[in-house]
Amino acid sequence: MSNNTATMQESFPMTGGDGSYSYANNSYFQRQCANASKSMIEEAIAEKLDVQALSTKTFCLADLGCSVGPNTFVDIQHIVGAVERRYLALGLKSHIPEFQVFFNDHAANDFNTLFASLPTERRYFACGVPGSFHGRLFPESSIHFMYSSNALHWLSRMPDEILDKNSPLHGTREGAKELVVGGIMVLIMSTLPDGTSPYRSPPRASYDILESCLMETGIISEAQADSFNHPLYRPSLEQLTALVERNGCFSIERMELTNPASKLDGPMSGHAYTMHVRATIEGLVAKHFRSESVDQLFHLFFKKIENMSRQLELDPKEEIQRFVVLKRK
Amino acid sequence: MSNNTATMQESFPMTGGDGSYSYANNSYFQRQCANASKSMIEEAIAEKLDVQALSTKTFCLADLGCSVGPNTFVDIQHIVGAVERRYLALGLKSHIPEFQVFFNDHAANDFNTLFASLPTERRYFACGVPGSFHGRLFPESSIHFMYSSNALHWLSRMPDEILDKNSPLHGTREGAKELVVGGIMVLIMSTLPDGTSPYRSPPRASYDILESCLMETGIISEAQADSFNHPLYRPSLEQLTALVERNGCFSIERMELTNPASKLDGPMSGHAYTMHVRATIEGLVAKHFRSESVDQLFHLFFKKIENMSRQLELDPKEEIQRFVVLKRK
Numbered sequence: 201m202s203n204n205t206a207t208m209q210e211s212f213p214m215t216g217g218d219g220s221y222s223y224a225n226n227s228y229f230q231r232q233c234a235n236a237s238k239s240m241i242e243e244a245i246a247e248k249l250d251v252q253a254l255s256t257k258t259f260c261l262a263d264l265g266c267s268v269g270p271n272t273f274v275d276i277q278h279i280v281g282a283v284e285r286r287y288l289a290l291g292l293k294s295h296i297p298e299f300q301v302f303f304n305d306h307a308a309n310d311f312n313t314l315f316a317s318l319p320t321e322r323r324y325f326a327c328g329v330p331g332s333f334h335g336r337l338f339p340e341s342s343i344h345f346m347y348s349s350n351a352l353h354w355l356s357r358m359p360d361e362i363l364d365k366n367s368p369l370h371g372t373r374e375g376a377k378e379l380v381v382g383g384i385m386v387l388i389m390s391t392l393p394d395g396t397s398p399y400r401s402p403p404r405a406s407y408d409i410l411e412s413c414l415m416e417t418g419i420i421s422e423a424q425a426d427s428f429n430h431p432l433y434r435p436s437l438e439q440l441t442a443l444v445e446r447n448g449c450f451s452i453e454r455m456e457l458t459n460p461a462s463k464l465d466g467p468m469s470g471h472a473y474t475m476h477v478r479a480t481i482e483g484l485v486a487k488h489f490r491s492e493s494v495d496q497l498f499h500l501f502f503k504k505i506e507n508m509s510r511q512l513e514l515d516p517k518e519e520i521q522r523f524v525v526l527k528r529k
Numbered sequence: 530m531s532n533n534t535a536t537m538q539e540s541f542p543m544t545g546g547d548g549s550y551s552y553a554n555n556s557y558f559q560r561q562c563a564n565a566s567k568s569m570i571e572e573a574i575a576e577k578l579d580v581q582a583l584s585t586k587t588f589c590l591a592d593l594g595c596s597v598g599p600n601t602f603v604d605i606q607h608i609v610g611a612v613e614r615r616y617l618a619l620g621l622k623s624h625i626p627e628f629q630v631f632f633n634d635h636a637a638n639d640f641n642t643l644f645a646s647l648p649t650e651r652r653y654f655a656c657g658v659p660g661s662f663h664g665r666l667f668p669e670s671s672i673h674f675m676y677s678s679n680a681l682h683w684l685s686r687m688p689d690e691i692l693d694k695n696s697p698l699h700g701t702r703e704g705a706k707e708l709v710v711g712g713i714m715v716l717i718m719s720t721l722p723d724g725t726s727p728y729r730s731p732p733r734a735s736y737d738i739l740e741s742c743l744m745e746t747g748i749i750s751e752a753q754a755d756s757f758n759h760p761l762y763r764p765s766l767e768q769l770t771a772l773v774e775r776n777g778c779f780s781i782e783r784m785e786l787t788n789p790a791s792k793l794d795g796p797m798s799g800h801a802y803t804m805h806v807r808a809t810i811e812g813l814v815a816k817h818f819r820s821e822s823v824d825q826l827f828h829l830f831f832k833k834i835e836n837m838s839r840q841l842e843l844d845p846k847e848e849i850q851r852f853v854v855l856k857r858k
Contacts, residue, residue: 258668298668302656307647311640315659318636325667327631327656330644338654339587339627 299324376449470506628653705778783854799835
């Protein structure tokens with residue numbers, strides 16, 4: 201682990217000219233995070249999805265909070281491929297179903313852009329589904345695989361709506377109803393340490409620095425920055441487990457870190473902390489804003505934070521992105 | 530019939546001040562056409578749709594070439610209501626399924642506007658499906674009711690793609706595959722008299738007048754007018770019947786006129802011809818452009834054509850809008 205961490209630090213050029221901001225030179229973390237999630241999705245499908253029991257001619261997938269792409273297309277293509285590989289591994293090539301993918305986001309999402317950029321060579325039928333995933337979006341028992349990754353606009357309420365029977369919105373959400381029995385839900389989301397309020401904000405100082413960096417790099421406007429003040433709902437593992445158990449419709453198949461940097465002990469150097477924050481939120485930034493700005497953003501963040509890390513008492517376990525696999529009982 | 534026609538003529542004020550262009554004063558034809566289609570849809574569902582044989586928990590509807598609304602919402606709500614009434618009539622209230630509606634149009638359609646104007650009180654789950662209905666849009670056997678009304682952008686090729694096995698695009702279309710066995714397809718489309726080429730243009734003189742009226746009223750721009758030069762595919766009843774029979778997947782349940790004016794014998798007066806053209810294309814104009822311009826458009830059309838009708842040898846049977854019901858064998 202420590203070797204890997206050292207490698208990551210070396211290959212993450214926080215200083216240097218503009219030329220070194222190229223994706224080719226700076227995508228180690230992106231690849232690491234993407235690869236970590238990809239492997240975990242592959243494993244979830246290979247180990248947890250009983251395609252023989254599902255016995256369906258049409259396999260339905262939903263991406264909740266898909267935004268406008270291209271990330272959703274990459275993720276969906278990977279999921280479709282993993283399901284196909286599962287059939288092949290079982291010698292069921294002739295039973296490979298057709299795929300229907302439901303791209304969901306709120307009605308104000310730019311579906312025109314999403315539809316215009318759909319991959320032409322896709323092996324699935326594509327639909328856009330407008331609406332909040334706090335309400336019902338799909339008919340009962342109609343989805344086989346539900347996916348949500350870095351759903352910026354929804355983090356504020358998502359986990360309790362999906363999982364908490366005591367939530368005031370649970371009656372309308374009933375998300376579990378939409379999954380077939382044996383269906384899989386994969387959530388990639390931020391979590392906090394046990395004993396923390398799920399509405400707790402990130403450390404104020406580093407949060408303010410990040411916000412100012414987002415504005416200085418032009419990634420977000422001042423108006424958009426205001427929306428960053430909305431409380432995030434980030435449960436601890438303990439809370440998440442309790443919510444799932446109270447809901448009663450799911451078994452917890454997996455809950456894992458997606459960013460190895462989180463396994464470090466704190467306090468961290470400014471360099472390590474920058475990497476940690478990057479690993480936690482760059483998926484979110486790249487998905488909802490301009491992904492080419494990510495390197496510039498974290499270069500600026502590092503410059504601002506490098507002399508402050510001791511004072512901030514930065515704890516790498518503070519924000520942790522988790523990969524959660526639930527299975528519909 | 531002649532009494533009805535007289536009533537229509539009287540209640541269609543072709544002259545008069547702007548005040549008389551209000552929808553309330555001018556919607557007789559619109560209501561007549563809409564009501565005629567509504568009754569025929571109700572009958573098709575009551576008489577041709579065997580909901581007990583379908584035995585589904587989710588009833589899937591598709592509107593091919595839906596444009597941006599609001600017409601599609603009115604039509605879909607009516608279809609959903611008619612299916613519900615069918616269950617109630619059979620004493621199957623507890624078996625009424627959930628409804629999932631697929632709004633289809635080409636990817637350049639403004640789905641953002643469509644989604645923003647979805648009725649909030651709808652009793653169905655809504656999806657947008659981008660793409661040409663010349664290719665596959667849905668998984669095999671996944672749609673119970675397929676609907677297409679005045680699909681402007683598609684008329685040029687639609688019927689042969691859907692129905693003609695010899696069409697070069699039939700291999701990819703395979704629309705019949707998307708319907709479940711026992712599923713219903715309702716098409717509202719223009720047809721021509723038997724013995725006419727399906728690519729025959731409308732009479733040149735009246736066509737030019739209509740085009741100039743569309744531009745003068747600002748309903749379409751010059752650029753949009755150019756697209757009116759694309760050949761329409763309008764088969765005769767004879768051709769349509771032959772295509773369906775060659776396809777072999779459908780039984781023809783109904784093929785009827787939707788506009789009573791077409792039953793007149795020609796040649797017609799300018800007044801009667803204007804009404805006839807209006808009945809034929811106003812659904813199309815109102816759906817794809819601004820519906821409030823329809824009265825203005827036909828007032829202008831009437832003024833231009835009233836002294837020319839004899840010279841044009843206008844034949845009311847020339848263009849006939851038909852209501853077609855096919856059932857998947």
